[in-house]
Amino acid sequence: MAAKIAFAETEVGTELPPQSFAATRATLVRYAGASGDFNPIHWNERFAREVGLENVIAHGMFTMAEAARVVTDWVGDPAAVVDYGVQFSRQVIVPDDDQGARIDVTAQVAAVVDEAARTVRVDLTAMSDGQKVLGRARAVVALA
Template identity: 70%
Template sequence: MPRYENLAVGDELPAQSFPVDRADLVRYAGAAGDFNPIHWNERFAVQVGLPNVIAHGMFTMAQAIRVVTDWAGDPSAVVEYGVRFTKPVIVPDDGVGASIEVSGKISALLEDNKVRVELTAVSAGQKVLGRSVAVVRLL
């Protein structure tokens, strides 16, 4: 786990790329109990105006916070986390799927050994999360 006193505003967390395919969405749907057909049925997704099947928003959010939990070394170090969903992650059934590229940077040093981390999540060149901010308590 990083030490608070060794950090500065502007420090970057290691960026990561998270692949997403239709099987991931089916597994997530089962775990979350969210079987909305926009997450697995291309015909239905297109009928309701989407370009294709889309990843669950909470799935996208969970992938993004992994950059922080991997960096902190302890998921319980995250004491706050919030995002705005700006664009969906479109997951084609083409044998490749999609990817979510996530980077993070320390935007503030807070009291009680906490830092604020701002995340950027992009898929297919589009920002998919806005105001993605986590507060992390460090040693």
């Protein structure tokens, strides 16, 4: 599947549709099983508090992956993302309730990287509980 967004129709400043993702304890346990990261700070509140955390925290890679969904959903093809990186700036605290935490992601086209290759840079902002949780979140995307 190729990118569904045309390079010629994309401008710097184009905003991608924002999305909000749930992070519940159940989600984290499922992610631990898929990723193999069973560190108890991601599912055991007692342990998390014993090591000095406020509460259970979401996996950093889970947070990073959820944020990337804004880009892959927009472009229509995960393979169109040719580079992606973030800095983890704050933990996503996940309370033990049905709501869990929310990861709210906005993104916009920030620059043309290479006209010949039809690539653009998308800058993302990921927030949880009113705090920025990812810094320098950027994806380079090859457009149609």
